[in-house]
Amino acid sequence: MPLLLTALAIAAASAPLAEAAPQDTPAAAPAGGFNARLVGDIAPVHDPVVIREGDVYYVFSTGIGEGGQRILSSRTSRDLVTWTRGRAPFERLPEWATKAIPGAKNMWAPDISYVNGRYRLYYAVSTFGSNRSAIGLATSATLDPSKPGYGWRDEGLVVMSDVKDDFNAIDAAFVADAQGRHWLSLGSFWSGLKLFRLDPTTGKLLHPAERPRAIASRKVPAGAPSIIEAPYIFAHGGYYWLLASYDYCCKGVNSTYYTVVGRSKAIEGPYVGKDGSAMLQGGGTMLLRADLREEQRFRGPGHAGHLRDRDGTDFLVYHAYDREKSGVPTLRIVALEWGADGWPIAKGQ
Template sequence: MLRALARILLIGGAVLATGVSAKAPAPAEPPTLNSRLSGELAPTHDPVIIREGDTYYVYNTIGRYIGVKTSKDLVHWEQAAPLFDSLPAWATKAVPGTEGIWAPDISFVNGEYRLYYSVSTFGSNRSAIGLATSPTLDPKAKDYHWTDHGLVVQSTHADDFNAIDPNLVVDAQGGQWLALGSFWTGIKLFRLDPKTGKPYPGEKPRSIARRPAPAGAPAPVEAPFILQHGGWYFLLVSYDYCCKGVNSTYYTVMGRSRTVTGPYLGKDGSALMEGGGSILLRADLEEKQRFRGPGHVGAFTDADGTTYLVYHAYDREHDGAPTLRIAPLVWGKDGWPVAQD
């Protein structure tokens, strides 16, 4: 018996020495932020994110007015009361037939929060962008109050662009710009007067991205967002089609430039002015097929230096509901971001 036990121990020791049975299991991948999100995540369209104090705010398109979601930890989200309860009088005159406010953009500039928003009717470029400001985002604060400053940029059927999907950019020299656009001839950039947050008189749009298409065909590029890193300006835009539930084909591409006015090029040198760029976000692989059509991104850099990308995608497991998604950006050695989605 003792001999048999010794033989077993000897064989076991030999196996361990060869490393066959001692091989440790591969460590589990840490959960992503997206996999931990909870609370009121849907419906969410066209989100942007910012932080004031200990609270994160996501402003988004929901119903007729601007939806607001809040969180203390970036993980659990609660639905707050929407911004505004009626359309500004100027908006209904500028865009007859409009029924709501779309695609907000939020920034802290010149000591106040600046919220740009879109007014349009679906599929038309008779559109306008408005501006509202508040000293705080906290509805409980004594000085909380949104002041509407009216029309910023307008497009009509005579224009070759669509004045929706605004994004404020402050360049490295302190200059202010408004990127905007959806379909038509693509993404435009307007130089702003910092005092008013509106274009200088006579300011003409600069083209920074477009998707050439045969005459009469749609050119699906929209929802610009420009962020800065390492001396570069990164232009993020959405290609193809949103708003079709799980059949949405939206995806996000990027290009970078040393100047805010471009030209913006992808990793391979392809120009966003020619429908190029590099993919940043795409739908889940076919074998998973849960979150479809990720796009209309916003970005925010937190106090610890982490940049978070916020966007919407359509959840196949919940009837295609447009759902809030948040992914930290990791910057590679090549200077390009990767979304940890």
């Protein structure tokens, strides 16, 4: 969940996947991992998500910067290592969003997927500390601005939360299950992470009046929020895997964010960690570490998005705060290895 984005920008100055041509080759992991080699326009990046079209990788992230990048940020790469600024999808917030969420300035925590011949870009609109929030949807035939059919068509509101709800409608992520059903996970703080059923044709809620499924929460003192956000579900090895970020982002080098993972045979859960701990009770297995040692350069790794590349390699993109550059949120990428026990390992954090 993006907080204090203006301060982060100042600090900077100091899923179904996209189809590609068969001849396209996956990115080869560099020695030492991707994070040891990342260059180019990799900061400020907050709440990233990644997809591939053809031989180009696209990262979308919370709006930070100037012009359209302030609304929603975009970057591209041909090897997952060297990144350049992309064309921003929007120049301004949609009119419906400014009316629904007074005070909103940009889009937060996007998600990108390829469904039924079009790219779906889900995005959040909110203000700090409020659960008066909304998820919107935009679609385009291609991500490449040079191709015919490029152009983002805003499809409007998908789901909204307000003070009467026990969830916060931000941090959305699309997933299709093995039965072809479409779902949207979302949530930040309040009572935790939720799962909504989607209409496969429209990408909007299948049953708007239906209560969402709870998929993760944390035990907290009475009256305190559930300090969990950024759900992302993907399939591997006969399981659905749920990523979630625990503790606090957006505090620069003082951020305590870390990412956990749990798995379930059913997309609706229950999700559990390697030790059997329930994610509905704050359990799960740590995947991206919480490491506040003074020598650790990148702090608070979280808000992970998943990509399965052409050769079947699984990648995570996420952000962490760079201690050597005033705590600016920075793009990070790791390849997942799958252990003999069937659980993922993020190497090269």
